[in-house]
Each structure stands twice: as C-alpha cells, then as structure tokens.
Amino acid sequence: MTTDACRLTIADARDLLRRRELSAVELTRACLERIRAVEPRLNSFITVCEPEALAQARDADRRLAAGEASALCGIPLAIKDIYATKGIRTTCASRILENFVPTYDATVIARLRAEGAIFVGKANLDEFAMGSSTENSAFGPTRNPYDLERVAGGSSGGSAAAVSADECLGSLGTDTGGSIREPAAFCGVVGIKPTYSRVSRFGVIAYASSLDQVGPFGKTVRDAAVLMRSLAGSDPADSTCSTRPVPDYEQALSGEVKGLRIGVPKEFFVEGMQPEVEEAVRAALESYESMGAAIIEVSLPHTDYAIAAYYLIATAEASANLERYDGIRYGLRTETDNLLDLYRKSRARGFGAEVKRRIMLGTFALSTGYYDAYYLKAQKVRTLIKRDFEQAFEGCDLIVTPTAPTTAFKLGEKMADPLQMYLSDIFTISVNLAGLPGMALPCGYDGKGMPIGLQLIGPAFGEEVVLRAGDAYERSGAVARRPAAV
Amino acid sequence: MDTGNKINLEQVRHIALLARLELTPDEERRMLGDLEEMLQYVDKLNQLDTSAVEPTAQVGEIGASMREDAVTNPSAPDSILANAPAASEQMFKVPKIIE
Numbered sequence: 145m146t147t148d149a150c151r152l153t154i155a156d157a158r159d160l161l162r163r164r165e166l167s168a169v170e171l172t173r174a175c176l177e178r179i180r181a182v183e184p185r186l187n188s189f190i191t192v193c194e195p196e197a198l199a200q201a202r203d204a205d206r207r208l209a210a211g212e213a214s215a216l217c218g219i220p221l222a223i224k225d226i227y228a229t230k231g232i233r234t235t236c237a238s239r240i241l242e243n244f245v246p247t248y249d250a251t252v253i254a255r256l257r258a259e260g261a262i263f264v265g266k267a268n269l270d271e272f273a274m275g276s277s278t279e280n281s282a283f284g285p286t287r288n289p290y291d292l293e294r295v296a297g298g299s300s301g302g303s304a305a306a307v308s309a310d311e312c313l314g315s316l317g318t319d320t321g322g323s324i325r326e327p328a329a330f331c332g333v334v335g336i337k338p339t340y341s342r343v344s345r346f347g348v349i350a351y352a353s354s355l356d357q358v359g360p361f362g363k364t365v366r367d368a369a370v371l372m373r374s375l376a377g378s379d380p381a382d383s384t385c386s387t388r389p390v391p392d393y394e395q396a397l398s399g400e401v402k403g404l405r406i407g408v409p410k411e412f413f414v415e416g417m418q419p420e421v422e423e424a425v426r427a428a429l430e431s432y433e434s435m436g437a438a439i440i441e442v443s444l445p446h447t448d449y450a451i452a453a454y455y456l457i458a459t460a461e462a463s464a465n466l467e468r469y470d471g472i473r474y475g476l477r478t479e480t481d482n483l484l485d486l487y488r489k490s491r492a493r494g495f496g497a498e499v500k501r502r503i504m505l506g507t508f509a510l511s512t513g514y515y516d517a518y519y520l521k522a523q524k525v526r527t528l529i530k531r532d533f534e535q536a537f538e539g540c541d542l543i544v545t546p547t548a549p550t551t552a553f554k555l556g557e558k559m560a561d562p563l564q565m566y567l568s569d570i571f572t573i574s575v576n577l578a579g580l581p582g583m584a585l586p587c588g589y590d591g592k593g594m595p596i597g598l599q600l601i602g603p604a605f606g607e608e609v610v611l612r613a614g615d616a617y618e619r620s621g622a623v624a625r626r627p628a629a630v
Numbered sequence: 631m632d633t634g635n636k637i638n639l640e641q642v643r644h645i646a647l648l649a650r651l652e653l654t655p656d657e658e659r660r661m662l663g664d665l666e667e668m669l670q671y672v673d674k675l676n677q678l679d680t681s682a683v684e685p686t687a688q689v690g691e692i693g694a695s696m697r698e699d700a701v702t703n704p705s706a707p708d709s710i711l712a713n714a715p716a717a718s719e720q721m722f723k724v725p726k727i728i729e
Contacts, residue, residue: 247709341690354688386691452672463649470650472722477715483727488652500651501664507649508637508665521675523685528678530686562664563671579689604690 149174154367168204168218188306189265217260222306222315225266228347237281240494250347268302289628294552297327304331322572325584329547329597340579344379352458365614369393396608397615402436407540411447424588431622442536450574456522463506547584547597636669
C-alpha cells in the first residue's frame, strides 16, 4: 500500500487518512521516495523540502488522530516556486532571487498550512512565470513525464509534471496567459485557472497583475474541486480579491450535464492545429452530446487579436512589477561605485533573456509617445475580447475548446523563436484577458502517446459549471487515462 | 499597413536605460530584432477600429476590502535584512549617491 500511496488521488487519500488506514508520514515518505526516483530525469522541483514536509506530516498525523478532518490534512502538495513560503527559499526560477527567503507566507500557503496540508517542495517554472515550456528556468527545464525529450509546458511546468509523475497528490500553479492550463494539457492532468479575483494573490510574486491568477492542479477534477474550496475566498491583504461567498465545489459534482448548453467557438478550430487534437476535442463534444448536453456553435470574433493584446498588456505590467528587483533590499547584486550602474548591472546579471525581452517590450509600450498606440490600444482590444465572451455566454452555459493547438513539443523546438512560443497559448490567453474561469483536463492521447487537453471555459464565477461538466466527462469513462511512462 | 521599422538601435539603448538593464552590444542587436518582430506582430491590432471602445484596465470583482490601516505583522528587521545583499546594523547599504 504505502509504496504506491503517491499514486492516490486526494479524495481517496483523504478517506484512508481519516480512517487511519494510511498515515500522513507514510504518504509523505511515498512521495519523497518517488521524487528521489524520478527527479534526476524530470527536474520538477527547484527545492525539495524533505525535513519540513516530514515535520508537517507528523503534525498532520497528530491532528488526524485527534479526529480533526479538514479537507487537506495530511495531503502532500507541490507549490510553484512563485509563492512566498516563510523560511523556505523562493526563487521564481530566477538568479536574481536565488537566495531569497521570505519572511511570511502567501495567503493561500497560510490557508493550506492551517488545514494541515504538506509541502513536499517548490516546483520549477519559467523565470517569473514568463514562458510556455519551463525552459526559461534558471534551474534547467522540467521534462515531460510522458516523454523526456518533450517539454512539460509552462510556466507552471514543474507543478504539472510533479502531479503527472505522482511526486505529490496535487499542486499549485499560477496562470497569466495559460500557465496552468497548457502544462496540465501537456502532462495529462487537470488544472484550473479560476475567475480573476476568486483567489487571493497576496504573497504570490507578481508578473502581470491584471491577468495573474492562482489555481490548482489535480489528478482528477474532483481533486481540483477539493483544492479550489480551500484556495478561494476573500483576503484582507488583497483588495483585488472578491468577497463573494465560496461554494462547496465538490458538492457541485453531480455527474449531470443533461440540458447543458455547450458553446463551441468556430474561431478555435484553426489551420495549423494538430489533427489529433481536433479529433479528440470533437470526440469529447460527442460524449457530451450523448450525455444530454446541447452543442451550439458560438463566435469569439476577436480571438485572433488576443495574443497581440496580451503581449502588450502583460509586458507593460511586468516591466512595472519587476522594477522592485534592484539589488538593494534583497536579491542578487553587482557591486559598483554608483547606484545607476548597480541597478543596471545587477538586473543584467540576474534576469534571463526572456524576462529582459518582456521588460524591454513593456517599457517601450509604456514610454512617452507610444503609450496610446500600444498599451491603450491593447486595453481597448481587451474590451472587445471580453465582450465576445459576454455575448457568447448569452447563448450557452459553458464553452469547450482545445487547450493548446498541439501536444507537448520537443525541448528546444521553440526557444529560438519567441513568437512561435507565444502562439502555444493562443486558446488560453483570451480567457485571462476576459478574467474567466478555465480548466484543462485530459481528453485523449496522440499517436506518440502524448496527452491532449480539453479546455472548459465558464462565465465569471462559473467554476461550479466548469467543474461539474469536467467531472461528468471524466466519470463517463470516454477516455481511459494512461499513467506517465517516467 | 505600416511595414517600416518600428524601432532602432538608439531607441533600444534608451529603453534599456529606462528599464535599468545593461545590455551587451550583442544583446542590443538581438533585442532590436526581437522587438521589431513583436511590434510588427502586434501591429495587427490596428486592423480594429477602437475609436468608440473604452479601455479595460481591470476585470473581476474588487473586494470590499477597505480596512483599518493597522500593522498586524510583527516587526522582523533581522529576517528582512537577512535577504539584503549589503546591510549594516539595521540599514540597507547603497553606494554613495551624493558627491
């Protein structure tokens, strides 16, 4: 039992822990053993927190023995290394924060701690969450558990791979343009980007503040729902966080989709998409139809402009957010005799190529004489993209699309061409611009055995319908899950 | 549609100074090429008439999180300064800024 315990879902482990048929220490040790076995090949983690995790597990066992039963007590999780974790190094996969040790916990980390969750490690990512493959990490790329020659996706590639390879039971990521959903699709797991403002971001290192959102990865939709319940909710430390009450997402998993109106945007089935991806998504739509849902064609006419708008808005916000890395209060510093050179040299040495590229584009888009033509223009196009979704949701309850146009690509394949890399987020980015909830879940495998991801998009605060539809599809057994080969 | 150059090397150097980034000559040239390509790509936004469209700066719901501006976390100068690349007593050290 215990050696395979790392393969459990959160829902199953929760029952075994409560019945005391499995201890949190046994479960945590199983994950740590699995990490030791596969990390040399995968590189899902920047920091493995073995002693801290075992201490948390012993504490969780005490609480479980006392009959405490908070949902995540004793559950080992991986945390994207973008969340501030008190006393545990938090790098954001950047040399500039290589030795940064936060003095406080992010709000969601504090919440998970209070529930008795266990943090097995800090997961790898693209530096400052800027990327779609985790190849931009200063600590080396994460490899795909289904094929070590391929990327895990990004930017939350470590969080996705760690769940896919059973190094943990669930994990946290962040999603600014697809950074949870694309790696979830590439690694064959479930990942949710909640509605903008549904989850606190206090203590989460900022990339593009009007787009960033916190969300979970799980092996199943149910596990993602369990994690969402613990993550969501207002926070006095984050004024951008909604005070709306948090539903019991697990309760929403009725298995029922009869009468659900599913919108399929015609603009999302574009030339250049891998044929197997389109076939798998079409087959998923047929499954929904056979379960009693109605499939309706909808239109999101400004889809083709989303990436252009995104890269102006996101880089502009990033250029401002990353001003704080100046080599004074924390982070890497290059000593010189004047302050300007200290800033310029420290940042030059601390940031990687993609981060520099985005800071430069964003600074340009905000600079005198260009603000209206680029940044303001992009914000206006954002309005059009948001309206497209509002109009589409007048005629449907849920939108279903592919998550990415292809399955996981090879390491190095897109590194020479930033624009090609950006285009891997073509189906996810508009969801961030509109601030809507989106979930990726497995809907098949291509001829090489690589997972294909379905994307379910809900109206604002429509996490329940997204989870209900995802769970119904998963439970229908339309796709037999294949474990990762690693 | 405008197909002329969007940016030149001099502008790249000016932007790098604004962004407080020291770029090597090689990086400057690569940056010029990358920015040129990105700016050509985002030019497609000009196909859309947005003269009557309001910009969107923020989505979602802003929480009713107005609260007392009271300090709730304990003062921890030692652990904060532990992250500083250069500190002295209870201060961050910087190079001399006044001649």
